[in-house]
Amino acid sequence: MSSPQNFNPKAYWSATLKLLITTLVIWFIVSFGAGILFRDALDSFHIGGxxxxxxxxxxxxxxxxxxxxxxxxxxxxxxxxxHDVHED
Known part of the structure; x- marks a missing residue:
């Protein structure tokens, strides 16, 4: 891992946190939303019976x-x- 001179840790962590929050929102919508909250509405559609x-x-x-x-x-x-912090 290189340590470039123009590395901005705040921008890196901001992008990382944005991705993490997006991932957790998708996870919540799919697990809790589709499986529990929206189940009755989704049950009007069928997949494989x-x-x-x-x-x-x-x-x-x-x-x-x-x-x-x-x-x-x-x-x-x-x-x-x-952000030039990748591993080769």
Whole structure:
């Protein structure tokens, strides 16, 4: 990891916190929102014969969480490269 002369720690941590908050909001909406709060509205739609609210609570949230992990890693790598603190 290099330590460039023009590194701005406040800008780096601001971008990192923004990404973290975005990730947590998506996680909350998918887990608590789709699986519990919006379940009744989602149950009017079906996937493979199962109500969508049930699907999100049982399967969909897992798929979205795995995708969220890869998305977070890719975005974090981009932030690291933008601030020149990435690992080669």
């Amino acid at each position: 199962y109500p969508l609210g049930f699907w999100f609570a049982q399967q969909g949230s897992i798929f979205i969480f795995v995708g969220l992990i890869f998305w977070y890693a890719k975005r974090m790598d981009k932030i690291d490269r933008e």
